Amino acid sequence: MRASSLLLATALLLTASQVLAQADPSAVIAAERAFAADGLAMGIKRSFLKHAAPEAIVFAPDPVKVIDVYGARPDRQTPPLVWWPLWAGIARSGDLGFTIGPSTFGGKENGWYFTVWKRQASGEWKWVYDGGSRSAHGSAAPQGSEPMRLAMATGPARSHAEAMDEVRRAEADLASRALEDTQGAYLAVLAPDAWVTGSKAAPATTTAAVARELATRAPSIRFAPLGGGASEAGDLVWTYGEAAWSAEERPARGHYVRIWQSRAEGWRLVFDQILPVAEPGS
Numbered sequence: 001m002r003a004s005s006l007l008l009a010t011a012l013l014l015t016a017s018q019v020l021a022q023a024d025p026s027a028v029i030a031a032e033r034a035f036a037a038d039g040l041a042m043g044i045k046r047s048f049l050k051h052a053a054p055e056a057i058v059f060a061p062d063p064v065k066v067i068d069v070y071g072a073r074p075d076r077q078t079p080p081l082v083w084w085p086l087w088a089g090i091a092r093s094g095d096l097g098f099t100i101g102p103s104t105f106g107g108k109e110n111g112w113y114f115t116v117w118k119r120q121a122s123g124e125w126k127w128v129y130d131g132g133s134r135s136a137h138g139s140a141a142p143q144g145s146e147p148m149r150l151a152m153a154t155g156p157a158r159s160h161a162e163a164m165d166e167v168r169r170a171e172a173d174l175a176s177r178a179l180e181d182t183q184g185a186y187l188a189v190l191a192p193d194a195w196v197t198g199s200k201a202a203p204a205t206t207t208a209a210v211a212r213e214l215a216t217r218a219p220s221i222r223f224a225p226l227g228g229g230a231s232e233a234g235d236l237v238w239t240y241g242e243a244a245w246s247a248e249e250r251p252a253r254g255h256y257v258r259i260w261q262s263r264a265e266g267w268r269l270v271f272d273q274i275l276p277v278a279e280p281g282s
Contacts (some may be wrong), residue, residue, distance in 0.1 A: 003075060025088040028097035028117050029147055031125035032085045036117075039081055043069045051125035053118055059255055061277045063240065066130070079106030083113045084143040087195065089150030089259070089270065091231030095119040098271065099147065100195065100203070102140040109137050112203055114257060114273060115237045118229065128229065129240065129257065132254075138202025150270060151193070153235035155262025163234035167260050168225065170267045171239060175223040181223050183214045189279065191261065191268035195259055198274040213269060217274065218245035223256060235262040243274055253277050 029123040031051070039049035049070055056066045083103035090097035097117045103110040113132035117125050156168070170189065177185035190196070196213045197203040204213035221243050228239035244253045259271035 023090055023092045023094055023152055025090040025097050025099075025147075025149055027119075028090055028096070028099055029085050029088050031117055032088075032099045032101075032115060035127070036083050039083075043075055044078060044081055045073055045075055048130070051127055052087075052130075053120065053128045056126065056130070057227075057240075057276075058129070059131050059275060063255070070082060070120075081105050081110070082143070083110075084145070085147045086141055086145060087148045087150070089236070089261075091233050091236035092153055093231050093233035093235070095233075096229065096231035096236050096238070097125075097264075100197075100271070101147070102137045103132065111135050112137075112197060114197075114271070116257075129238065131257065131273075131275065133197050133273060134142050134200060135197050136200060136202045140202070150261070152263045154264045155235060155266070158234035158262070159233055160230035160234050163230040163237050163262065164228075167228075167230070167237040167239065167267055170260065171223070171225055171241075171258075175225075177219045178223060180220065182217050182219055183211075186214055186269070186272065187221050188277070189269050190272070191263065191270045194268070194272065196272050198272075198276075218247065218252075221245045221274075226255075228258075236260070237267075 012049045035051040038050060048066055052066045055218060058064045058066050058069055060069050081103065082102050085099035086101040088099040094098065096116060100112060100114045103113045111132050111134040115127050116129040118128045120126050174185050174189055176272060195203050195205050196210050199213055199216040201213060204210040223241055223243055225241040228237060230237040240255060243256050254274050254276040257273045258269055260267050261270045
């Protein structure tokens with residue numbers, strides 16, 4: 001009996017190590033690079049539609065399906081839009097991932113893009129969210145640099161439905177706390193290796209930089225979830241929603257995009273972005 005238990009435990013450990021070995025974001029990085037290459041070869045409209053999932057959204061300025069934004073637009077020449085991935089992550093199940101990196105438009109700094117990718121039933125990777133901030137490039141590595149990788153999730157296995165339910169509760173708690181203390185709400189759930197962005201500064205990737213980035217946000221923010229999705233392994237979840245606050249005694253609003261990862265200590269934010277909406281006359 002003990003021998004059988006030992007064999008079973010060994011088999012489980014081998015399976016877990018194989019999953020970890022397979023959960024490499026190289027496929028997501030390759031998909032992003034192909035998307036970027038097609039952007040130069042085919043133009044923005046055709047490349048965005050080619051690589052988008054049917055449900056893919058963008059903020060324009062509110063969430064809308066990409067087909068509704070680009071579908072009726074005529075093809076037209078634009079200055080070259082160039083972007084390249086510098087950080088990437090993927091779920092243990094290898095079906096949900098993301099990349100982030102700097103972009104240029106017409107050879108000038110254009111901020112940082114952020115893309116969420118989902119593997120389709122056909123095995124192809126298609127993006128489900130694409131957007132970005134006007135953040136400065138900072139010390140961004142040049143095009144062709146090897147992207148950094150998010151460490152694999154360390155939390156327990158669960159279904160994608162369970163993961164969504166748990167993250168909804170985590171987001172509801174964050175939203176409740178953010179009404180009184182935005183910085184405290186985030187510091188309670190941010191992972192030590194999280195990226196935080198949204199201001200004009202380059203994405204924050206260190207403790208000190210994260211503190212500075214959070215300090216640019218309003219002390220009280222009202223969040224309302226709109227959507228997202230979870231990996232089949234239940235270890236990686238992306239979410240997006242509305243954000244509202246006061247700026248210089250005037251109401252302001254925007255949208256958030258987040259990546260949650262299951263870790264041994266619970267769900268942790270590994271990416272957070274708030275994108276303000278520029279209201280007419282502002």
